[in-house]
Amino acid sequence: MVCYPTFGGSGVVATELGKALAKKGHQIHFITYTQPARLDFFAENLFFHQVNISNYPLFEYAPYELALASKMVDVVEHEKLDLLHVHYAIPHASAAFMAKQILKTKGIEIPVITTLHGTDITLVGKDPSYEPVVTFSINQSDGVTSVSADLKRDTYKHFDIKKEIEVIPNFIDLERFKKQKKDHFKKAICPNDEKLLVHTSNFRKVKRIGDIVRIFAQVKEIIPAKLILIGDGPEKVKIEQLCKELNVERCVHFLGKLDAVEEVLSVADVFLMPSEKESFGLAALEAMACEVPLIASNTGGIPELNVQGVTGFLSNVGDIEEMVKNTLFILKDENLPKFKANALKHAQEFDITNILPKYEAYYEKIVMQVKGKFAVSV
Ligand code: GMT
Secondary structure, eight states, rough: BBBBOOOSSHHHHHHHHHHHHHHHTTOEEEEEOOOOOOOOOOOTTEEEEEEEOOOOTTTTSSHHHHHHHHHHHHHHHTOOOOOOEEEHHHHHHHHHHHHHHHHHTTOOOEEEEEEOEEEEEEETTTSTTTTHHHHHHHHHEEEESSSSHHHHHHHHHHOOOOOOOOOOOOOOTTTTSSSOOOOHHHHHHTOOOOOEEEEEEEOOOGHHHHHHHHHHHHHHSSOOEEEEEOOOOHHHHHHHHHHHHOOOOOEEEEEEEOOOHHHHTTTTTTEOOOOOOOOSSSHHHHHHHHTTTTTEEEEGGGTSOOOOOTTTEEEOTTTTHHHHHHHHHSSSSSHHHHHHHHHHHHHHGGGGHHHHHHHHHHHHHHHHHHHHHHHHHH
16 A cells, blocks of 8 residues: 555545455555554554655655655565555656566566545646646556545546446445444533534545535524534634634534544534535545534535535535535535435445445456466567
8 A cells, every 4th residue: 555644535545444454364565654653553464664755865856756665666676565555646657657667677467556545636736747747657557546436436526547447435334433432522512412513534625624614603693503614724714714704613613634534523513514525525435433523515525425415415616605505505414414314324335344345356357467468468
């Protein structure tokens, strides 16, 4: 598994996938620049290889991609790997291409699967400064998966892709993400039985957190409510300022990067995801698994997760008025229990036990294809 080790969605998916595969007896090697956030324990079949980037004074920008490709070559060769699965196209898919070519000169044919996660396609990848390399390295991967049907469509729309893309959605571990009894926590945050709205993300512009604060400010004018924002990122300072401008700062709690997100989700009433773009919305799935309905924008892969009027509501990006109206509708005593139950029911479709076999079958298929080709060529 090659991934970003941070709190971002692609790193979480890669780490959880690796952990689940290891539990089933596969040997999983993580290759990344630091220990992945959710891999801070010892377990059988799980290994971590750190990419070391030498910091020669000549380098204004250290060539991470080269160090990564070299590490991939080393690990594939010495650990006798069967497959490289890289998460997030930039720069992992192109580094994998380079590693594959180097390994070829050593008589090793390593299959490469690239999983597209979202912003590697919809934001960063299609930027002209990366597009040619992204197109090339996707086409050179032996297998390509995307986390939603919408992301697959977007990839074909923005890049000249010849490969068939397999859709394998994000998944959830329902053992971990489930509603827990955390009444004391709810009491501390909402002492007067206020409704609790929650959002979690990396606080990037694409998440439109300003919309969340505006929705909250309007909801709060009608019913008593609190807002919890989990995560951190570039927009945070601006958002803190906006809370002051809208005079809601005393009702908005910033919890920072939190490991046990499920504990907060357990006491939440509505999860807000008004993103500009969202290829899947893993954070929303985590909320749904904890019985939290969604107010989200009708964009990207979100409609594949959030069923209109059933698990929550979808509105056009930026339609704050409608999101406020829908939030108030969900929060009515006569509606909330049904929405909560529906959210959980739908989240169960993305249970890791349903999705893991899809990855295993895809690995099998790609390994067989590459082995077949290699046998013919030698
Ligand atoms: O924007 C993020 O939340 C981080 C980003 C990432 O790659 O780390 O998340 C993307 O991948 C997740 C896992 O596949 C998806 O669930 C998110 O929807 C996607 N984010 C966007 O498309 C903005």
